[in-house]
Amino acid sequence: GQNIDQPTEMTATEGAIVQINCTYQTSGFNGLFWYQQHAGEAPTFLSYNVLDGLEEKGRFSSFLSRSKGYSYLLLKELQMKDSASYLCAVLDSNYQLIWGAGTKLIIKP
Amino acid sequence: IAGITQAPTSQILAAGRRMTLRCTQDMRHNAMYWYRQDLGLGLRLIHYSNTAGTTGKGEVPDGYSVSRANTDDFPLTLASAVPSQTSVYFCASSDSPDTGELFFGEGSRLTVL
Numbered sequence: 001g002q003n004i005d006q007p008t009e010m011t012a013t014e015g016a017i018v019q020i021n022c023t024y025q026t027s028g029f030n031g032l033f034w035y036q037q038h039a040g041e042a043p044t045f046l047s048y049n050v051l052d053g054l055e056e057k058g059r060f061s062s063f064l065s066r067s068k069g070y071s072y073l074l075l076k077e078l079q080m081k082d083s084a085s086y087l088c089a090v091l092d093s094n095y096q097l098i099w100g101a102g103t104k105l106i107i108k109p
Numbered sequence: 110i111a112g113i114t115q116a117p118t119s120q121i122l123a124a125g126r127r128m129t130l131r132c133t134q135d136m137r138h139n140a141m142y143w144y145r146q147d148l149g150l151g152l153r154l155i156h157y158s159n160t161a162g163t164t165g166k167g168e169v170p171d172g173y174s175v176s177r178a179n180t181d182d183f184p185l186t187l188a189s190a191v192p193s194q195t196s197v198y199f200c201a202s203s204d205s206p207d208t209g210e211l212f213f214g215e216g217s218r219l220t221v222l
Contacts, residue, residue, distance in 0.1 A: 004151070033209040042199060042213035043152070087151070091209040096167075099151035 002026045004100035006088050011106045012078055020073045020086050020103045028093020034062050034073045035087040037102065043087055047073070075105075083107045112136070115200050115214035122190050122221050130185045130217045132200035140206040141183040143167075143175060145196040146216075152199070158183055159206040190221040 004024045012018040024032070031050040035043040049055055049064035049071060061074040075082055085102040092098055113134045122128050134141065139160045144152040154167030158177040172194060174186045183202075187194055197218050201211040 008149075030207075031209055042215050043211075044213070045210050048210060089152075089209060095207045096154070097152075097209050097211070099153075101149060101151045 002090075002092065002098045004088055004090060004098055006086075006100045006103045008101070009104045009106065011108060012075075014078055014080060014107055014109050016078050017074065017076050018078060018105065020075075020088075020105065022071045022073070022088035022100060024069050024071070024088070024090045024098070024100075026090045026092045026098055029066060030091040030093065030095060032062075032064055032071050033089045033091070033097070034071075035089065036084050037087060038084045046086075078107050080107050080109070113200055113202055113212055113214035115198075115217050117217060118215070119218040120220070122187075122219060124191055124221055125189050128187045128190055128219070130187075130198055130200075130219070132183045132185070132214060133181050134183075134200075134202045134212075135181065136202060136204075136212065137180060138202035138204050138212070139180070140203045141177065142201045142203075142211065143173070143183070143185045144199045144201065145169065146199060147196050155185065155198075157206075187219075190219075192221045195219060195221045 006022045034046040037043040047062040054063045059076045064071045087102045088100040089097045116131045142157045143155040156175040158164045161180045200214040
C-alpha cells in the first residue's frame, strides 16, 4: 500500500530552526509537495521537489532524497505565525496525490 | 476575487437528508477535486474531475456524487447523509491533472446528526 509518515506534532522556539521529516512509500513518484495549513483554514502550497537536493524559498527550504523515500521541510528564523500544520504529499505514478496526516508545529515565545 | 469559493461555510444536517456542497472557481483550471479532512487523517480524495464533462472516483467515494457540467463548477452531493460524513470538506483545483500544486477553497464544515 501507499504510505506517508510524518510526526504528529513538534514544538519549537521563536527565532529557532525546525526540521519536519516526511518518509514515503508510493507506487511511483512524480514529485513531493509541502503545504501549510493554519487552524481552521485551507491548505496552501509551499514547495515542490522532483529532483534530489535542496530547494530554498526564503525562510523555508525543502529537501528530497528519492533513493531513501525521504524529504524534510526546514523552517528558519521561526515566527509565531509559522504555527500551523505542515502537510507532506506525493504525486504517484497515476498522478494521484497521496497525503500525510500532517505535522502540527507549535511555536513558543 | 480570483480563487475558489465554497458554500456553505458550515452546515448542520439531519441524517437522511440530501445536501449539496457548492464549489466554483474562476481560474479556468482544468482539474477539480473534493477532499474530506478528519482529525488525525490525511486529506482523502472523494471525487475528482480532470476536465469539464468527466469525473472519477477517489479513495472514499461511497455516499457522494459529483458533476462537472462546465469548467467553473463542481458540486458535491450527499444523497442521504449519515453521521460518518461529518467532516470538513475542501474543494480544490489545479491547472492540470498532472500537477500536485492545488488551490483550495476555504472549506465547508458539515455536521450530520
